Amino acid sequence: MADPLFINDLITQIVSGHLRIPSFQRGFVWDADRVAHLMDSIYKGYPFGSLLFWRTKTALQTERQLGPFELPENDPDYPIDYILDGQQRATSIFGVFQNALSPSAGEDDTWTRIYYDLGAPSDAQDSQFAYLTDSEVEPARHFPLGILFDPPAYRQFLKTMDDSIADKVDKLYRTFTTAKIPVQTFSTDDRAAVAIVFERINRLGVELDTLQLLSAWSWSDDFDLQEQFNDLATDLAPYGFHDVGEDTDLLLRCCAAIISGDASPKTIINLSGGEVRSRFNEIRSGILGAIDFLRTNFHAYSTKVLPFPTVIIPLSVFFATTRDQSTHPNSDQQSTLVRWLWRTFFTRRYSKRLEQLNQDVVEIKRMRDGDLHKLGEFEHELDASFFTKSAFSLRTTNTRTHILMLASASPLDFIGGGSIALGSVLRDCNKKEFHHVYPRALLEAQGADMQLGNSLANFCFLPRASNNTISAKPPSEYMLLMPDNQEQVSEILEHAVCPTDIFHDDFKRFIAERSDLLVKKAKQLMQ
Template sequence: MKPELNPTSLKIDKLINRIDNGEIKIPAFQRGYVWRQNQIIELLESLVKQYPIGSILLWEASHNEKLRSTRNIAGYKLPDKGDNWPVNYVLDGQQRLSSIYAVLSEHIEQEPSSEKYNPNLDIFEIYYDFSTKKFIPKIDVKVKSDSVVLLRNIIDPIKLFDELVSLNKKYHSDAKTLSSIFLNYDVPVIQIKNRTREEVGVIFERINNTGTKLDLLDLMTAWTWTEDFHLLDSIDTLLDSLEEKSFGQIDHKLILQIVSGIILGSTQTENILKLTGERVRDNWEFIVDAIKRAVDFLYTEIKCANIEFLPFHQQMIPLCRFFSRNKKHTADQLNIIKQYFWRTSFSDRYSTGQTTAKLDFDIEFIDKVLDYDFSDINKYKTSISPDDFINTQFSKANPITRAFLLLSAQYSPLDLTNGSTIDIGSSLASFNRKEYHHVFPNAFLSKSGETKQRRFAVANFCFLPSNSNKKISSKAPSIYFFNIIPKIEKDKILESNLLPKEDDIYTNDDFDKFLNERSKILINAIFALSGN
């Protein structure tokens, strides 16, 4: 059937009747009701003044497209339509529609099963005061007032008649006018018909609700839900188990891309939306194992002890694809995967556009590696230059810093002050500035007139425990390089920290030469690891 997108309008009483009959539901992937009472009153004021309130977007789902999990408007007890009847799901406008219904409907009992999402019913008990021409909450209504009506009774002729009995006669005409306004207000409705769940999912993801992009995870949770499987809960359980290695903060959207990458070989939204509940549920344990193995690889082979240090979180997707295919891998395969990691870490591959298309290519590359075809590794190139280490400021916020720290960790850096092995696991467990040291101290450079940009250049940092850092403090390199660093092991210590060994750099406190030589050493180290 031809897809339809029909703009129309419905009077408020017709909307309420359709909700009362169970025709309109909230899909489980929608967030709960979040409006406050003042927002409801502002909406009512707009209705009375005949202001536009925006449209309600409904998706009419056929029998085959119905969702497993739904909620009722405002959590009220409402009937369910039979299996052969279509259901209209609210994709946008839930807060407005729920507010109108909850204020004006005669239904005031909520479903206890949806308590997590149910709003406090008191916020919907709103009156109109004809003496002040204002909407007021129940708490502000004076005892035995003859100038107010409960809005819940305003559109039912019988209940309105009862309200008029206690209302001062001079307000009767105003009350009938108010009732007419609510009854005759046309609410704009856009009706989607004959669209697949995949199409609706794309539409849904692109809708902005109060400025916040709606969550694809909520949609997939609804589509994969069964009595014994809840995707969001399963993901949270997985993330809890990864917290031991400090990978418990993986983004939910990334998890969905990993799931789709493993099952379908694609990370694009339209393909994620093609995942069936059965395939996700049937492969979940397999997916969890692949993610854990990828984290183990990063933790042990790359020495990435916290996801915060991963240069690009997208790198998880191809790695998970790799570890989902075989339990055992050859040394050659693992070596190529490491080269892929370092080449992408020191490039802008995931910093520019078309990321999902690139990730789909990466998945194809992984599949070739699994078939012992390594030729595509040459399509990955590092794009970093020595100047990037000089012009980039040391900050966890940029991928160059994160990649630099992991690169440095590969060479098992030794403590500058005593030659002992630095506990990299501890240093990379969390981003603590006290674990990293300006090779040319910040205070020393500041007195020399160096700009902050240059003082905080990535090339001017190395690992150093906080206690050792205090020994060096603000001393000039010409002092601490010859008085604090053990002389016998000096070359070994400098090499382990990827620092230049030329004495004249430190004797002359030559910061320019230091930055240039250090950056060249870092580039060579990258080439050694990436095979680039």
């Protein structure tokens, strides 16, 4: 715990450029009422929180200004204190009492006009401080806090002061000039330590924004990591993957995996800013190549249907290149990548430990470089319970895996027999485009086991118009709505990974037979 600061000390440190705001902090967001409330707490001696400073010898390449005030340069011979916690309070105190800095052009500092109501009764609950516009100020009643640390202005006010309020003004002056602000300071040039501290102090508030941290350490006049990610999001939008460009955690893990072969948070925060800049085109090509591979080979037209969007991380390592032309896997690499992804999806590999993702990063790089590798060589047993005990819900990994597997079979419309436009269906991934083979309403009317009725084993691609046509009809009845050609009906059911005879209306038999087909299909994909 460092020595507490008097308000005047805080002002002096800020004006001298010694105390600064790191760019990974959010900006000043308090309104005038909250600032006035802080003044009331200080005046009444209530706890109002401490300030946490990070002391370092190395200045950040990008910083924020303090609210509306642009901070002076710091003497390079002295260390810098960056405010990690308490920025809103420090900015409020400085803004109300300082008279050395003017706001930057276009910045609003009207919130600093806080007044003490000399006529208000002393009350433990109600505040005696308020923000007032010029038209609301009554000079005989409202004392401007901004003159307390401005000796000429304060002396001038004393000359006009009525004796009846002398005691109140004296108390006001003594209170704020002797008030102490609790301060904690820790000194380090270890970025990982700063990130950990920042995360912990903000765990109940604004979460650590690692992108802003890394942006501050990688910034140059011609490179801004946040802008690069924004541009990437724009480029990905037409392909249904705009949210990848906005998922900063995913993108940062791609950066770490490509540069360092490790996607852990500690690796991210220790990335070299210069290397991120120099290799960003390689990173960009890796991410774009990974998404193109998923779209082409898995009909994954958005992250909404990806069981694990994190598969983009190891895939980006494979496709990352410095060449103008994108990387293309050879036939062996192609089949290995596809098999590995299906095994990863069906075994829920990335729902367990980060170590497994990092293992795949290492193995995929070995494969890319032509070395011996073990990509996809992990246990991948599967039985019917995957399909019978998993309820259909677009939020779950198993459901998304089931959808991608059905998509790989090129599904056809049950009623019209035509191909289903997977691009539009899987981009929005709307539940209304997936329906029960044995209709839910039918099963409920029959008192069937609804756990099985709502399981993956009873779901297929079915456009909403066709589903409305089928409604609650049993298969033996909606068969009459399907094409007259029996071979075409069999083809529709084969493409839905369904038994070719579902028209016996025996739901339990159907579930058993379809589950066997689904398991067989899944195992084929994983071989």
